[in-house]
Amino acid sequence: MTSTIASSVLSTMNSSSETSESSSSSADALQDEFLTLLTTQLQNQDPTDPLDNSEMVTQLAQISTISSIENVTTTLEGISGQISAAETLQASALVGNGVLIEGNSIQVADGVATTFGVTLGSDADSVTVTVKDSSGSVVATLDVGDMSAGTQALYWDGVQDDGSTAADGSYSFSVSASSDSTAVTATALKYALVTGVTTDSSSQLALDLGGVNDNVGLSDIKLVL
The missing domain is CATH 1.10.287 (Helix Hairpins)
Incomplete structure (x- = not known):
């Protein structure tokens, strides 16, 4: 690109x-x-x-x-x-690359789900991702297991809890994490594609995410894929 x-x-x-x-x-x-x-x-x-x-x-x-x-x-x-x-x-240098920014959406196309992620405030021995469809119904529950503090990418194969493949469309997800039964702060991250570089209303540098998401600054990028 x-x-x-x-x-x-x-x-x-x-x-x-x-x-x-x-x-x-x-x-x-x-x-x-x-x-x-x-x-x-x-x-x-x-x-x-x-x-x-x-x-x-x-x-x-x-x-x-x-x-x-x-x-x-x-x-x-x-x-x-x-x-x-x-x-x-x-x-x-980020143009054409996928990145993770704050958000809780997953897009599915042809049975393939976009990458998503999470930022944990501290180490967790139990991390669970709950995926919901547009009506709010739970369609998939992912047991991630233990994770270290920081930002990591997560993946869903598009298979729902009933074994069927998720239909194309937009889904939401939430992340719950704990350590020794104590809740750990978890910030959900969604996928975005950087399509260009521009400036915002304050003439500050901004990344163009192709109109699918609002423009963001470099500091808003949590992980480059």
């Missing part, structure tokens, strides 16, 4: 270097203007009433401070631009 990166994302990457050059030029121009004014004042000062040295030193210090602040700003903008570029490259 061809990687899709929105033009707004590429524009953001290219603008970082232009912003840095603009800030640097602004600081240089400010220093040049001040030195020009200072030279003019010195050349035209009244010998009986020369410029106050302390005032001149204060002005020089102020200019130096402003220049330093602009240099720091330029450096931070450069770092921010590099981070944005790195995130864009990382996101574009």
Whole structure:
């Protein structure tokens, strides 16, 4: 699949270097203007009433401070631009890949169910997945057994408890986990396909999931399949 990166994302990457050059030029121009004014004042000062040295030193210090602040700003903008570029490259590498995000749906097509998953808050010695159809009826119960803390992918072969193959469509699932009969936090994860890279309403990097799911950020990806 061809990687899709929105033009707004590429524009953001290219603008970082232009912003840095603009800030640097602004600081240089400010220093040049001040030195020009200072030279003019010195050349035209009244010998009986020369410029106050302390005032001149204060002005020089102020200019130096402003220049330093602009240099720091330029450096931070450069770092921010590099981070944005790195995130864009990382996101574009996900295009065409399946990922797991928070959600509790499973899609079945031609008897094949999409991968799903779970994030456990701690180790569990008993994990059970309950699959329901669109009417809310339980169609399959999966005894996963023990699982370690963290995120793991899970699979359903599409076979229902009565031995028949699940019909095509959308199903929901829930995960219950425990350790020594004490409940363990379990967050359900659903499958999504990354189809492109774009930006959201706040101009933040976002992954396009093909319209089947809402766009998400990199931090929303719990596992890359």
